Amino acid sequence: MTGYTSALTTAAYAGAASHPPSTAAVRLFSLQNGVTAGNRVHRSATSKIVHLVRHAEGTHNLSEEESKLPLHYDANLTPRGIEQCRRLARYTQDLQVETVLVSPMTRCLETAKLSFPHLYGDDEPNKSNNEVPFVAHEEWRETVNYLCDARRPLNVLEKEYPGVSFGSLSHEHDPIWRHYEGVHGSHTEHTSLRESGDAASLYNRAHLAWKALLGRPERHLALVGHSAFFMHMFTPLYEELEGVVRYEDEDVRELMTAGKFENCELKSVVVDVPI
Numbered sequence: 101m102t103g104y105t106s107a108l109t110t111a112a113y114a115g116a117a118s119h120p121p122s123t124a125a126v127r128l129f130s131l132q133n134g135v136t137a138g139n140r141v142h143r144s145a146t147s148k149i150v151h152l153v154r155h156a157e158g159t160h161n162l163s164e165e166e167s168k169l170p171l172h173y174d175a176n177l178t179p180r181g182i183e184q185c186r187r188l189a190r191y192t193q194d195l196q197v198e199t200v201l202v203s204p205m206t207r208c209l210e211t212a213k214l215s216f217p218h219l220y221g222d223d224e225p226n227k228s229n230n231e232v233p234f235v236a237h238e239e240w241r242e243t244v245n246y247l248c249d250a251r252r253p254l255n256v257l258e259k260e261y262p263g264v265s266f267g268s269l270s271h272e273h274d275p276i277w278r279h280y281e282g283v284h285g286s287h288t289e290h291t292s293l294r295e296s297g298d299a300a301s302l303y304n305r306a307h308l309a310w311k312a313l314l315g316r317p318e319r320h321l322a323l324v325g326h327s328a329f330f331m332h333m334f335t336p337l338y339e340e341l342e343g344v345v346r347y348e349d350e351d352v353r354e355l356m357t358a359g360k361f362e363n364c365e366l367k368s369v370v371v372d373v374p375i
Contacts, residue, residue, distance in 0.1 A: 185214035
């Protein structure tokens with residue numbers, strides 16, 4: 101683990117020119133029997149079962165051009181998105197989930213709360229009666245390009261989602277948006293890609309995201325995140341972003357590369373540390 105963790109010490113959002121070595125790829129396995137050696141699902145002392153969920157339909161998903169407007173700042177769910185969560189909730193009740201990791205964007209927080217209602221509690225996340233923690237991680241956010249990808253202040257989120265732990269967030273205001281605003285200017289001055297055009301920083305953030313997940317003590321996790329960030333890891337458009345994950349069998353490769361995550365879609369895999 102030493103090479104893996106040390107490779108992740110490179111600061112995210114800094115446009116670092118160097119990447120972690122390709123051997124640091126997180127390993128993905130199918131959750132179906134019969135696809136790995138010995139006709140059994142991959143298990144090890146460090147492996148985890150992860151249920152990846154893309155957030156439900158947000159207001160920014162209705163129109164690509166309109167999504168760039170201030171109206172969709174840290175976009176909320178649409179009525180259809182709320183209904184998508186309610187349908188998914190009927191399925192998640194049967195999953196064995198010990199923690200829910202979630203992007204601190206409103207659309208993901210709301211999706212997590214509504215899609216795992218049997219696990220979510222409005223009490224403070226550190227109280228003893230909150231058995232399944234909901235934990236927000238900055239690293240699992242959407243690629244930050246437009247105002248819909250900029251998050252609201254931390255104190256606002258903490259008040260609206262008291263059942264989520266925001267302890268891993270170290271900035272009151274959005275550090276990623278502020279970084280790229282300093283590079284490119286405001287949303288009116290720069291209307292094109294921001295983080296998606298910064299492959300080195302995006303690559304480093306992806307590794308930090310997996311480090312946060314793999315560092316959890318639980319073995320069964322749900323993760324609520326975003327389509328584009330998933331895409332950059334599972335079907336990267338740029339050569340610089342290859343090597344974040346490694347597919348260990350054809351079934352998991354097909355599952356994760358056959359198409360993009362649809363709104364409120366869930367895909368389950370086994371994840372293990374690099375070797």
